[in-house]
Amino acid sequence: MAPSTEQPTLRRDAARNRDKIVAAAREAFADHGVDVGVDVIANQAGVGVGTLYRRFPTKESLIDAIIDELFEQVSGLAHDSLDAEPPESGFAGYLRGVGQLQVDHIGCLSRLWNHTGHAEARKELEATVRRLLHRAQDAGLVRRDIAYPDISVILWSLRGVIEATAPVAPDQWQRYLDLVLAGLRPSDQPLSRPALTGPQVDRVFAIHRLRARGARSS
Amino acid sequence: MAPSTEQPTLRRDAARNRDKIVAAAREAFADHGVDVGVDVIANQAGVGVGTLYRRFPTKESLIDAIIDELFEQVSGLAHDSLDAEPPESGFAGYLRGVGQLQVDHIGCLSRLWNHTGHAEARKELEATVRRLLHRAQDAGLVRRDIAYPDISVILWSLRGVIEATAPVAPDQWQRYLDLVLAGLRPSDQPLSRPALTGPQVDRVFAIHRLRARGARSS
DNA sequence: CGTGAACCGGAGCGACCCCTCCGCTCCGGT
DNA sequence: ACCGGAGCGGAGGGGTCGCTCCGGTTCACG
Secondary structure: OOOOOOOOOOOHHHHHHHHHHHHHHHHHHHHHOOOOOHHHHHHHHOOOHHHHHHHOOOHHHHHHHHHHHHHHHHHHHHHHHHOOOOHHHHHHHHHHHHHHHHHHOHHHHHHHOOOOOOHHHHHHHHHHHHHHHHHHHHOOOOOOOOOHHHHHHHHHHHHHHHHHHOOOOOOHHHHHHHHHHHHHOOOOOOOOOOOOOHHHHHHHHHHHHHHHOOOOOO | OOOOOOOOOOOHHHHHHHHHHHHHHHHHHHHHOOOOOHHHHHHHHOOOHHHHHHHOOOHHHHHHHHHHHHHHHHHHHHHHHHOOOOHHHHHHHHHHHHHHHHHHOHHHHHHHOOOOOOHHHHHHHHHHHHHHHHHHHHOOOOOOOOOHHHHHHHHHHHHHHHHHHOOOOOOHHHHHHHHHHHHHOOOOOOOOOOOOOHHHHHHHHHHHHHHHOOOOOO
16 A cells, blocks of 8 residues: 555654645746746745755756646546546546646646656556547547547647636636637548657657756757 | 838948847757857857847847747738638638748747737738638638637647647647647537637737746746 | 947856755654 | 754855956948
8 A cells, every 4th residue: 555665754844844845836836837946935835945955856856746746636637537427528528627727737837748757657547538538539529530649739739828828818728628629520621640659749748858857958 | 111220330240240140049049949048149150249249238139039030920921821822721821831930930939929019010910810810701611709819829729739749740730730720610519718809818928028038026 | 551430259247046065953752 | 851863944055147348359431
């Protein structure tokens, strides 16, 4: 039952501070983006930066912790969507749910989809979303030549809309998603290009992860 | 014939260097994003940073110059699309053209749409795009309840897709645009939200312009 | 060709930010 | 109550980046 990475039982005040740091980081990242200074986070948590850095050896690792939380919410949402009624509505519900999650974590969007570890958790999420997609296709809501990587592309596009419009019109992305869902409905006009392949999607993740580290390569 | 902002006749070598700086900046921004150091640009242009800063008092003003170029290309593209054959194809052609421009200037995307000045040029572009949109609507290619601000939203979404996928699959955005265009076709299912209003779009621009200046507000 | 103004270059300043270090505090088991 | 050590805070190191300053150079006009 215990996770593989076992903590050597944090002292109680230390655990409390860790929670305060995570909460402060969550809020600060959502409000001001991942570029907020660590001192701002430490201040908001009521601790010193030294305390922060004892628990999270790197600012990046703190970001990862927040993104991990977010990823779990996405996973949970996908699983919940499996129980939607009627079943074929789960697909749209998943997309709408992810949209709302993105709105609630605007500052972190650039990191949401380049998840460091958890390859296995990613596989599971993918399997779930594939099921949602197939159900929608079987019900005639989504054209057959839409593949799983297309969902990633749609979510990237959603990110673009949300990042631009959310501060002004927090629900405008829903109108846009209506349009996309309409575009997904069966049609006899073929698409001009094939879908991304799985490895290509992985490379997109990899590139964005590199870029996130502040690469300044040639 | 002379533009309203008259230059006091730059010395020839100075003009040459200015051009070299702009060319280097265009390339550097496209390749590495707007976060490249000014010394990189100056190096590539074969001049010192001092020379760069004589011509462009701020890195921001250099970025603006590049964005202005890009904006003119968009304007030209919109006008060219007016002559498309058949006329109702101009709308899709415009969107595809803007997509390609975005691919060619990936690093600048975050700045493309928050254009500082030229309110009048913006108005003209808007008028042109409105005509393209109306033609497509009259031809039955686009549903009637799509308004001009929806085009901005679509371009923001396109930006999200391009930023994510272009390094791996430079033309994947076209598949995605196919879907959006399909979603724009007439339908009797209403959209769940109204379009953005003009002032809302302006506020989106304003907010992003502020954010670009590196604001670290509360 | 001579002259003065415009121009050039790059070392260096200041601001910012991530992270470390070390003297002090306070938890918690005995 | 006592004590060992985990935990704490925040000043400052190290690095980056935008921008400035000024001695030397080059252009263009008379």
